[in-house]
Amino acid sequence: MRGLELPEETKARLAELKELSDRAEAGEEGARGELRRAARESAPGVIARASDVGRKASRMLAKTAGGGEPLIEEALYARLDLMRAEIAGVDPTPLEVLLTERVVSSWMLVALFDALMAGQLWKGMPSENRLTEQGLRYYLRWQDRANSRYLAAIRELARVRKLQAGAPAVQVNAQGNILQG
Numbered sequence: 001m002r003g004l005e006l007p008e009e010t011k012a013r014l015a016e017l018k019e020l021s022d023r024a025e026a027g028e029e030g031a032r033g034e035l036r037r038a039a040r041e042s043a044p045g046v047i048a049r050a051s052d053v054g055r056k057a058s059r060m061l062a063k064t065a066g067g068g069e070p071l072i073e074e075a076l077y078a079r080l081d082l083m084r085a086e087i088a089g090v091d092p093t094p095l096e097v098l099l100t101e102r103v104v105s106s107w108m109l110v111a112l113f114d115a116l117m118a119g120q121l122w123k124g125m126p127s128e129n130r131l132t133e134q135g136l137r138y139y140l141r142w143q144d145r146a147n148s149r150y151l152a153a154i155r156e157l158a159r160v161r162k163l164q165a166g167a168p169a170v171q172v173n174a175q176g177n178i179l180q181g
Contacts, residue, residue, distance in 0.1 A: 006049065013046045058105045065112045080104055087157070093164070099157040106150035113143040 006014075020038055023031035039047065049055075058080050066073035088100040117139070120131055131139060 007045075010043070010045050010049065013042055014050060017042065017046070017050055052101070054101045054105045058108045061105075061108045061112050065108070065115055076108070080108060083107065095160055096157065099153060099160060102153040103150070103157055106146065106153050109146045110143075110150045113139075113146050117143060 017035065017038055020031060020035040024035050039050070042050075059077060062076035062080065063073050065076060083104050084100055087103055088096055092100065119125055120136065120139075
């Protein structure tokens with residue numbers, strides 16, 4: 001899980017950047033320029049995590065799926081982290097980390113669409129809150145597309161792993177010279 005766990009120095013740097021971001025957002029003069037410089041001077045791992053919009057999107061979807069219930073939201077956040085760790089494996093390559101995030105964020109979107117569709121099919125749903133037949137068809141297309149992207153992400157991760165497994169290990173060429181004489 002090396003690619004998913006954050007070292008303490010990365011966590012500390014992210015906290016510094018967040019503080020600068022809060023100051024910039026509050027309109028503090030010069031904070032935006034200071035944030036820009038600090039971001040450019042940060043390690044690639046810090047930048048990768050700070051700019052991880054897939055992770056942020058997953059959290060937003062989990063919040064939506066939670067419907068204002070903190071237990072569901074927090075359980076979904078924890079589940080997403082567990083899924084990331086399980087799918088990525090022990091020592092993921094950078095590409096596996098990217099594809100893992102795609103699989104996890106796609107799963108969250110599919111799960112949200114499933115929950116929303118269940119609400120439409122629930123007998124207790126007030127008729128004024130139900131989608132029209134046309135709206136339902138439109139919504140089902142979104143759900144199908146999300147599911148297709150989810151399955152495509154899974155296939156791509158499996159394909160990458162298969163290619164990596166079939167790749168020859170590090171090849172060492174040794175040459176020996178025997179002197180006759």
